[in-house]
Amino acid sequence: MLSVLAKRLFGSANDRYIKTLAKSVQEINALEPEVKALDDEALKARTAWLKDRLAKGETLDDILPDAFATVREAAFRVLGQRHFDVQLMGGIVLHRGMIAEMKTGEGKTLVATLPVYLNALSGDGVHVVTVNDYLAQRDAEWMGQIYRFLGLTVGCIVHGLNDIERQKQYAADVTYATNNELGFDYLRDNLNKYDIRQMVQREKFNFAIVDEVDSILVDEARTPLIISGPTEDSSELYIKIDALIPHLVAADFELDEKGRQVTLTEPGVEHMEQLLKDAGLLRSDSMYDIQNVALVHHTMQGLKAHKLFQRDRDYIVKDNKVIIIDEFTGRMMEGRRYSEGLHQALEAKERVQIQNENQTLASITFQNFFRLYPKLAGMTGTAMTEAPEFSDIYGLDVIEIPTNLPTIRKDDDDQVFRTAKEKYTAIIEAIIDARTRKQPVLVGTASIEKSELLSSMLKQRHIPHQVLNARYHEQEAYIIADAGVPGAVTIATNMAGRGTDIQLGGNIDMRIRRETEAMEEAQRKAKIEQIKAEVASAKQVALDAGGLFVLGTERHESRRIDNQLRGRSGRQGDPGASRFYLSLEDDLMRIFGSERMDSMLQKLGLKEGEAIVHSWVNKALEKAQQKVEARNFEIRKNLLKFDNVMNDQRKVIYEQRRELMQAEELGQTIADMRHETIHALVESTIPKGSYPEQWEVGRLHEEVLRILALDLPVEAWAKEEGIDVDMVLERLTEASDKHTAERELRFGAEIMRKAEQNLLLQILDHLWKEHLLALDHLRHGIGLRAYSQRDPLNEYRREAFELFEGLLARLRETVTSVLSHIEIRVSRPEDLAPPAPSTPMRETRQDPALAEGANGAAPAAASGSPVVGMARPNGGAARPMAMSAASAAAQPRVPESQFGKVQRNAPCPCGSGKKFKQCHGKV
Structure with missing residues (x-):
């Protein structure tokens, strides 16, 4: 009570911090007339002037007003966009190494140009981190116009570049890249690189701004980056075990959906042992005998694959591959694989080609990677709910930036139905009602399966709509661009990090790009004017209908995901509405004790098709979500505690490697x-x-x-x-x-x-x-x-x-x-170039189940010919220590009589691929 009263009197800590930014904003605004009066060449010359001031001893804070005023004017001349005062505030927060929470549609992409330009003036490079290649390329090209106008260089790191191309992009003043590419480049630079000139990243990290910071530093922080190499093949065993799992009955295992665990019961162990014996796989009395460790491992992974993981929810099958679906973004995670044989068990279950398991060659968590930056900042629309974690793990404070125009979106209480059938009936009726009034509708689902179920129901009622999920995310920007058209119905599986605003009436820029691509200049200008007129007219129709209506089909286990969906409506002062439709059969409701609520609703006489609507229900759901969030935070903290042990050792080894190369x-x-x-x-x-x-x-x-x-x-x-x-x-x-x-x-x-x-x-x-x-x-x-x-x-x-x-x-x-x-x-030192790695390396993203897998072969780390001419005194070949079994087997065999005194840990000269101590040197 006292805290509420104090907050009313003095404002919150966030409000007080925002007030302190007003002075800096006034200084920047005061410079605007002076900067606006400069011609283009004089404006560009300010970059050299600001760099000179830094060289003479001034700090970045000293030149901040001049730098921000310069960027604001350059953005207006190049893009026709002028930073609002609240965007200047966001830029200051980012420059200070904090997280700026800015609502959807407030122009976070443009905000980043202010601190990026300022910090790039030091010449140490600035990284802007995005969630996917499309956004990295788009922003590098779009915002890159401002930097290039002001004389800075811009780079972009995407999948598929070779080392020389990557070096060039990292050497730029500003580099856009995805979190995965940055992390994998760091690992590759410290793996099989034998010359400092081969490393692609700069020697030291400087400053990074993370877009969708909650998605990257929280959601994806449970999944370490791993570079791995293949181990021996055991696909036949996965197939044999997979054939036995369907024979288990419900009494044979215990399923814990909350903890994502499944275990065999005592009767289940006995049943499984009998199945293994009948299949000729178990040659002793117990599957838990020491020689049967592999059987237990394969059995438990097969059980998980069948009982915990669902097709079209956790993964999809595409092009004869099992592809993981990211639970937070709904996107396909190409190249990411579960580890410990779980992915192979899923491949056996779905009857697709089974790929080999992998051994870790290098790994790092996102927490420890991003803590390598001396200065880190982030921006997102939803960070306040995770503020304690940002502070605890990364030392980042979250500042909520006010909107440029007041938010007038109406967020209705959730509607809770007894069954999923009643819920979907109500959803379809709500969509039809909105379409009748020409109100655009965005429908949010939690899985591909649910989005396709809803799509089929809309097709039965002949309602035109677009579906945006992992299957169609290539067209996501265009689908989202049309989601604000009057009467449009768009079904989306999670809306985090989509990178394109839903603008009422439609997105002018996207329509111009799509409809005028092959036109001549005169024809193009006329078409652009036509598009602008059509969008303006359509926007008015959508505004009169109440703006964008966001309809959630169920609550996600994270409040941020729900807030991201809601935040798509009511951008830049537009009207809008949001409502979630739930049923007691939804996963969140079912797992967190809906049985009591169901019996209570029946006693109260709730009729079929009726919903319960009350703010208490919202509060109860929020508490359930907080429980899940707290559990996930503990998972991430636990992962970090263990990785910190390896991180200390990793830093020693990587620093030692760099010193050795230099x-x-x-x-x-x-x-x-x-x-x-x-x-x-x-x-x-x-x-x-x-x-x-x-x-x-x-x-x-x-x-x-x-x-x-x-x-x-x-x-x-x-x-x-x-x-x-x-x-x-x-x-x-x-x-x-x-x-x-x-x-x-x-x-x-x-x-x-x-x-x-x-x-x-x-x-x-x-x-x-x-x-x-x-x-x-x-x-x-x-x-x-x-x-x-x-x-x-x-x-x-x-x-x-x-x-x-x-x-x-x-x-x-x-x-x-x-x-x-x-x-x-x-005869020459250059002939001693180290060999390129012969074992194919695979880039991996782990999941909470300790995920591991392939993202395609990594580029060869070392160039040059193998180490030739190295021999033992008796003529036996002395191969490099890192040689794989495959490459060792390819070497010419040497007679046993000529083995001589071979090192115990060296590859055996017989060509078997084993170490000498495990082959002909075995005692």
Whole structure:
């Protein structure tokens, strides 16, 4: 009560912040007459003038009024659009590294030009992040006109560009890109790149503005970016298991729709074991025996595929592929795949070609990727509901920017029916009523299945309409552009990030683009005037009918999605209305206890076709949505906690890679690795405080021979009087330093330096991939530690750190061993170019079920010929550490008699593709 009273007296914190922006807006407005009086050349010259001021020590805040005034005038001259005062406020909020919540139709795309131009003046590059390639290209071309007019360069990153093209786009002052492309470029730059000149992104991130920030930083933050490589094929087992799942009955499993889990009951386990035995797949008494781990895994994934995932809701089948549907945007997620074999189980269920599972080669969450930017900002129409998460995870405050004109949309209370049939009948009648009055209608659905059901019902009543969902999103801009035409009916599956306004009467720009494309200039001008007149007339008809009517067919589990749908109506002061139609059979109502409400409505005598309408119902639904949002927030926080452990290690490895690529001299680094390896070797074979007769001299001799390629009289040393550990350490170090110096003298310093750099990077990459696989396995099983009263996160931190220490120790040992053994047969350093990766890499988006999959092959990271002329003293081939099984198998086979002393972790010279220690070197 006191807080409400204080808010009335002093205004909210948001209101008070908005008032502080008024002074800056007045300064910008005061400059408008002066800037408007400049000719085009003088206006363009202000860019160099502002850059010069920065060079002389002024800050971006100092030049903000002049920069914003310059952009406002340039936008008016180039696009015919002048920034409103509230848009200037939005621009200031973005420049300060905050989130600007601006309603739909308030011109967020234009707002971004203000802080983008200002921050691009520093020369460090600015990224504008969009949700899809279409918007990135559109905005780069559309808003790019302003930047180019003012002398800045503009780039655009979309799927399909090669590395040279990407470098050029990233080098621009302003770069538009999708969140996926930015993240994958970051991972690719730190995977299989062996020269700093091959990296496509700038050395340091500067400033990013994220469009639809809630969609990218919240909804998609549960799904890490992953680059993966294929593992061995097990498609036959998926098919066999899939044939057994339909034989399970309801009593065999428990389904938890809320938690998105399905588990076998005790009778279910017995039934499944019998089915597996009958199919010849289970060769022991229990499916939970250690040798049947794969069977349990495949069974549980098959069960999920059949019982949790629905076609046309969670995924669609198109072109003989299972394609995931994004639950927040309703779009197809081309190339994204569920991991842990779930996608393969869905492919077996739908009888399409089963693609191989993948192993993680590199990954990062959006939270940790976007926190790489020293300054981050975002804009959206719906961020206030997630303000605590933005503050907690990203340190971003949300500021609600007032609308340019007051919002007069009428938001009616929800109508709740007992059955879905009654609800859809009421929806059809509401659509017919609106069409009769020439009122445009936007119908929002939560799934493709529901949108097509509604479409078929409208067809039966002969009502013309357009359907916008994942199947037709290629035409989405044109469909949305016509959604404001009087009497138009548009069915849309989720409206987040569509990027095109619904304008009453129709979108003039889209109509001009579509209808005048092939016309001559004179004819085109006449047609444009005709279109403008028709749209103006149609707009008046739509206004008289009450503006756009938004009709929601059910509540989404996130309030923001519902608000995004509502926000399409009532833009720029237009009238409008919105109403949601619900039934007790809707997913949200059903999961959150509609049984009691159903019995209550029956007792109250609610007749068929009647709806209950009350603000209490809205409040109850909002609480249910808040519960789901809180659960999803916990999922994202949990994912981030675990990824933070890997992120610390990732930053160390990636920084080390960049330093190695930039280093001109690695001799000391290699020497330090060799000396630490020798120290660890001596420490493991000569216990502290032990006598020479207690030393493991035999193992020490073998290890020195294996790692350092030195046949030293270690056993004789141990028999010398007065010998101690320090003397052994000194002799080994001296002998290895001498061996290294002789090899450098033989091959040449320049060639040796290049070999050291390339091999060190290749070995680091190879061991990092193995480490990621180990972390994957650790992560998937760590939850079981909770049964022994231990915190899984703390256990994961501890064991991940131990694994990382092991990675560094293996790196030192492997680098020392490789450089001690190899013979280099090249005459020029440039012949030591590292090999391009032979294993096909796949870009992946994970989902809450730890999703993984393919987005097409990544571009080859390294150019140049393979490392040729590298051989062991006996002539056996010494292949790069990162070589795949396929490429190793393609190598010519070497007779066993010529194997010599091959490293244990090197590929076996027989050509099997296995490591030597797992093949002919197996003990």
